[in-house]
Amino acid sequence: xxxxxxxxxxxxxxxxxxxxxxxxxxxxxxxxxxxxxxxxxxxxxxxxxxxxxxxxxxxxxxxxxxxxxxxxxxxxxxxxxxxxxxxxxxxxxxxxxxxxxxxxxxxxxxxxxxxxxxxxxxxxxxxxxxxxxxxxxxxxxxxxxxxxxxxxxxxxxxx
Amino acid sequence: xxxxxxxxxxxxxxxxxxxxxxxxxxxxxxxxxxxxxxxxxxxxxxxxxxxxxxxxxxxxxxxxxxxxxxxxxxxxxxxxxxxxxxxxxxxxxxxxxxxxxxxxxxxxxxxxxxxxxxxxxxxxxxxxxxxxxxxxxxxxxxxxxxxxxxxxxxxxxxxxxxxxxxxxxxxxxxxxxxxxxxxxxxxxxxxxxxxxxxxxxxxxxxxxxxxxxxxxxxxxxxxxxxxxxxxxxxxxxxxxxxxxxx
Numbered sequence: 001x002x003x004x005x006x007x008x009x010x011x012x013x014x015x016x017x018x019x020x021x022x023x024x025x026x027x028x029x030x031x032x033x034x035x036x037x038x039x040x041x042x043x044x045x046x047x048x049x050x051x052x053x054x055x056x057x058x059x060x061x062x063x064x065x066x067x068x069x070x071x072x073x074x075x076x077x078x079x080x081x082x083x084x085x086x087x088x089x090x091x092x093x094x095x096x097x098x099x100x101x102x103x104x105x106x107x108x109x110x111x112x113x114x115x116x117x118x119x120x121x122x123x124x125x126x127x128x129x130x131x132x133x134x135x136x137x138x139x140x141x142x143x144x145x146x147x148x149x150x151x152x153x154x155x156x157x158x159x
Numbered sequence: 160x161x162x163x164x165x166x167x168x169x170x171x172x173x174x175x176x177x178x179x180x181x182x183x184x185x186x187x188x189x190x191x192x193x194x195x196x197x198x199x200x201x202x203x204x205x206x207x208x209x210x211x212x213x214x215x216x217x218x219x220x221x222x223x224x225x226x227x228x229x230x231x232x233x234x235x236x237x238x239x240x241x242x243x244x245x246x247x248x249x250x251x252x253x254x255x256x257x258x259x260x261x262x263x264x265x266x267x268x269x270x271x272x273x274x275x276x277x278x279x280x281x282x283x284x285x286x287x288x289x290x291x292x293x294x295x296x297x298x299x300x301x302x303x304x305x306x307x308x309x310x311x312x313x314x315x316x317x318x319x320x321x322x323x324x325x326x327x328x329x330x331x332x333x334x335x336x337x338x339x340x341x342x343x344x345x346x347x348x349x350x351x352x353x354x355x356x357x358x359x360x361x362x363x364x365x366x367x368x369x370x371x372x373x374x375x376x377x378x379x380x381x382x383x384x385x386x387x388x389x390x391x392x393x394x395x396x397x398x399x400x401x402x403x404x405x
Binding site for chain 1: 175189190192193196197198199200201202203204206207274275277278279281282283285286289292293
């Protein structure tokens, strides 16, 4: 990685997600890499959901952060391989829980259409939780409820 | 090849817009979030496909030109997706019919010879799995629910089943893209679709219509009355202010 690319990566990595500002783009795993071409840093970003309105906002935040740092750059949107919640880092998962959002869980109870996850409550840690709705306030979240502490919470959907 | 992509992009945009019409009107808050969430997934996929179709066409048309400045006869979506929302039963059955087709279709399209199609498919397949589950659960809940909900669900089957045959038909443009390995063969989704719909209908206590007449025409631009009204609504702002930016 060139010096320019390395500096651009460091700047882009620290940009917060607009919807979940405790997470950086690096935590979220959507910063796929930075190269240098023709004197510019080429920053590759993957969208989370196809229609996520944050995609354009994230690209704009990265572009302005790089401009402030004086780094000439271009943002490339990369669809393939598709982003998966498996790319959220361990640090990102811990930050999500501390923020009150249960991180994605794969595997769980078999249901008619596949598997329903066993999601521990991000507030009290109890596993007596239930899904209220598979769709929540943003495309990446589902709406859950803890039956132990009674709190509703967001669950970051596994894709 | 761009014409074949427009068919899928139009399917996603039209159904996405239909779902967005529920925003603020859904029977409960959770559905008021779920329906626009599914709409966003579909519109997001449509944007990638329009952008790519415009590039392949090479006439300088972008996603906005294709979505907002084509008339009704230029839209090549299948008839199923343009059907009016009707009641909640009808919306959910329409979603199940479409998503149960698109899930295996996107899975197969991940092997497309076109990297943009393969990339869009890789994202869409994970999203549409949620749509199948959500719509399937509602069809079961309503079909196997009260006398009234079951009656509404049977009425939805009567209203919509005739539009499902078109999903499996390939237009000449689609057939060419299929032969080139760019898109999966539509007819090959039949087994997966029958299995999912059969399973849901069995749980829901619904009868699957046998040898039903199938209405087609969408891929030739011959649409039902509802599409023109929908497009007039969807396109009015863009057409009143062509080229506007904000």
